[in-house]
Amino acid sequence: MGDEELRGFKLRFEAITAGLGDDFFLYEHDAAGVFVFLSASVTACLGWTPEEFKKHYTTYLTDHPVNREVVAKTEGSLAGVQQEPYPVEVLHKDGSARWLEVYEVPVLGPDGKAASVIGIARDRTKSRRAETELLEVRAAVEQAQDALAIARLDGTVRFANAAWGRLHGNDPRDLIGKHLSMFHTAEQMKREVTPFIEAVIRSGSHSGEVGHVHRDGTIVPTWMSASLFITPDGKPDGLVAQARDLRAARARDSLLRELLEASQLRHQTGEF
Numbered sequence: 578m579g580d581e582e583l584r585g586f587k588l589r590f591e592a593i594t595a596g597l598g599d600d601f602f603l604y605e606h607d608a609a610g611v612f613v614f615l616s617a618s619v620t621a622c623l624g625w626t627p628e629e630f631k632k633h634y635t636t637y638l639t640d641h642p643v644n645r646e647v648v649a650k651t652e653g654s655l656a657g658v659q660q661e662p663y664p665v666e667v668l669h670k671d672g673s674a675r676w677l678e679v680y681e682v683p684v685l686g687p688d689g690k691a692a693s694v695i696g697i698a699r700d701r702t703k704s705r706r707a708e709t710e711l712l713e714v715r716a717a718v719e720q721a722q723d724a725l726a727i728a729r730l731d732g733t734v735r736f737a738n739a740a741w742g743r744l745h746g747n748d749p750r751d752l753i754g755k756h757l758s759m760f761h762t763a764e765q766m767k768r769e770v771t772p773f774i775e776a777v778i779r780s781g782s783h784s785g786e787v788g789h790v791h792r793d794g795t796i797v798p799t800w801m802s803a804s805l806f807i808t809p810d811g812k813p814d815g816l817v818a819q820a821r822d823l824r825a826a827r828a829r830d831s832l833l834r835e836l837l838e839a840s841q842l843r844h845q846t847g848e849f
Contacts, residue, residue, distance in 0.1 A: 600700045605684075607693050608655060610634050622677075622700045624670030639674050641666040647679075654681045657691040664701070676705040724799075724820040727806060730778075732757045735815060744799070744822060746792030760789050762796075777803045777816060789820065798823040 599621035605614040612634065615627040623630070623637075630637075634651060638644045647665045654660050662680045669675050677698045686692035724741035728734050734752050742749035745760055752759075761770050765788045776783035782804035789797040799820040806815035 602698050603695070604630075604698060605693050605695045606634055608691060610651065610655060613693065622698070623667065623675060629670075637667040639666045639668060641674070651681070651694070654683050654694045654696075655691050657683045657685060657689070659683065664705075665698075676701045724822070726752075726757075726818050726820075727815055728757050728818065729815045730813065732774075741820070744789060744791070744797060744820060762788070762790055765790070773801065773803070774816065777805060778813070781805050786823070787820070 599618060602619040602622050603614075603616040604612055604619070606612045610633050612631045615630050617627060619630055620626055635648065638647065643664055643666060647663060650660045650663050660681055662678055665677050665679055666674050667677055678701045679696050679698050681694050681696040683691040684693045684695055719738050721738060721740055724744040725736075725738045726734060726741045727736040734755050734757060737749040737752045739749055742752065745752075757770070758766055769787045773783060773785060773787055782802070784800070784802040787799055787801040789799050791797055799822055801818060801820050803816050803818040805813045806817050808814045
């Protein structure tokens with residue numbers, strides 16, 4: 578790519594980024610890794626003016642482990658090898674960390690070696706935070722003691738956590754796409770489950786005792802709480818259910834009753 582062609586490319590890209598908003602900026606660094614060009618939109622993304630940003634690219638890298646791969650990929654670009662898009666965590670001028678997704682293209686000189694590298698950077702901080710929060714929520718759900726599941730309105734299972742799998746003696750991954758009727762006897766479906774689901778659809782949420790069937794045939798009493806799963810546009814798209822195994826609590830209650838009855842009997846017979 579000649580100098581005139583390169584200048585034309587930069588001008589066209591700056592015009593495009595101006596229309597896209599504040600999420601993209603164009604950069605070029607020389608064969609030593611020092612920025613020599615930045616589009617004006619770098620200020621909106623990272624706070625620095627284009628002139629302030631003209632330092633070695635490592636100046637702005639945080640100590641996040643992902644940046645070890647960033648150095649390797651950038652050095653690969655400087656060696657003239659095309660790289661796949663990659664994430665990088667960099668410092669904003671205010672000291673905060675920002676996530677960028679970078680796509681780089683080596684610009685080869687007459688000798689076939691990389692004279693510079695042109696890159697397009699997109700601010701992915703918001704989406705990266707959302708992904709992190711989603712992973713944290715998913716980890717919390719997976720580690721929850723209560724059984725949690727999401728089903729479509731037709732009863733097809735969309736998600737089941739580890740506790741739901743243990744409650745029924747299944748690997749939760751094997752339950753995706755199955756019908757919730759596999760967790761209940763025909764009698765339970767008729768007398769407990771169907772009325773329960775109808776109540777959830779009617780009022781938005783419902784709770785009560787519902788029997789479940791373990792894979793080994795054991796009947797498991799649970800306290801169920803469920804609510805409608807509502808999409809962002811306000812439409813009901815399924816059920817979110819929580820089931821708490823009542824067997825341990827009932828065993829404790831039974832033992833307590835036995836102890837109380839034994840105590841009362843001893844008192845009546847004068848054993849105290």
